[in-house]
Amino acid sequence: QVQLQESGPGLVKPSGTLSLTCVxxxxxxxxxxxxSWVRQPPGKGLEWIGQIYYSGSTHYNPSLESRVTxxxxxxxxxFSLNLTSVTAADTAVYFCVREVPSGxxxxxxxxxxxxxxxxx
Amino acid sequence: QPVLTQPPSVSxxxxxxVTISCTGTRSNTxxxxxxxxxxxxxxxxxxxxNRPSGVPDRFSGSKSGTSASLAxxxxxxxxxxxxxxxxxxxxxSASVFGGGTKLTVL
Numbered sequence: 001q002v003q004l005q006e007s008g009p010g011l012v013k014p015s016g017t018l019s020l021t022c023v024x025x026x027x028x029x030x031x032x033x034x035x036s037w038v039r040q041p042p043g044k045g046l047e048w049i050g051q052i053y054y055s056g057s058t059h060y061n062p063s064l065e066s067r068v069t070x071x072x073x074x075x076x077x078x079f080s081l082n083l084t085s086v087t088a089a090d091t092a093v094y095f096c097v098r099e100v101p102s103g104x105x106x107x108x109x110x111x112x113x114x115x116x117x118x119x120x
Numbered sequence: 121q122p123v124l125t126q127p128p129s130v131s132x133x134x135x136x137x138v139t140i141s142c143t144g145t146r147s148n149t150x151x152x153x154x155x156x157x158x159x160x161x162x163x164x165x166x167x168x169x170n171r172p173s174g175v176p177d178r179f180s181g182s183k184s185g186t187s188a189s190l191a192x193x194x195x196x197x198x199x200x201x202x203x204x205x206x207x208x209x210x211x212x213s214a215s216v217f218g219g220g221t222k223l224t225v226l
Contacts, residue, residue: 062214102166106166109160109163111190112160
């Protein structure tokens, strides 16, 4: 059974870079799935950030595209998120998720999520 | 503003049927998630009306035109959570979520 676990700093300074890693266990990151990041600001709903395929192909939410990079490391069975020039608006719980290919992809399973606060 | 519209909250007494709507889905397939704060969201319904293994059959989904619905038949106290619909907008080149609906079991 595939499981995902996020890790990274819980506090990032404004204008800095948010960096998170997601370790995939119980399955291979080279399987026929996309690997994604989703976030939830406090008191708000879910926002899709972007996705990566094991080939390295990526797609990003246009609202964040200029600041986002998602990469993967096959040898460590993990993928990562970098978000640059962060502001308080980037404070959120960040989830890593497997995105199952379909006509309209769905997200399953999800990591537990990690809270990242942007503050000086 | 979320592109998919859900009611902010719904409520029901144990045993009642509760329905959560999701509008703005266009003709696209919709998926549903259950989220208890502090935990990992859980896939509840995929492709409009399919339940993953392990999801109780009191949860059901439907789609008609540009709207989708999640029904909980015989709601239980443990169902108190936030529920989100999800689809894809090709015009945005992005997966999109509804704003979420908080279910309160009275």
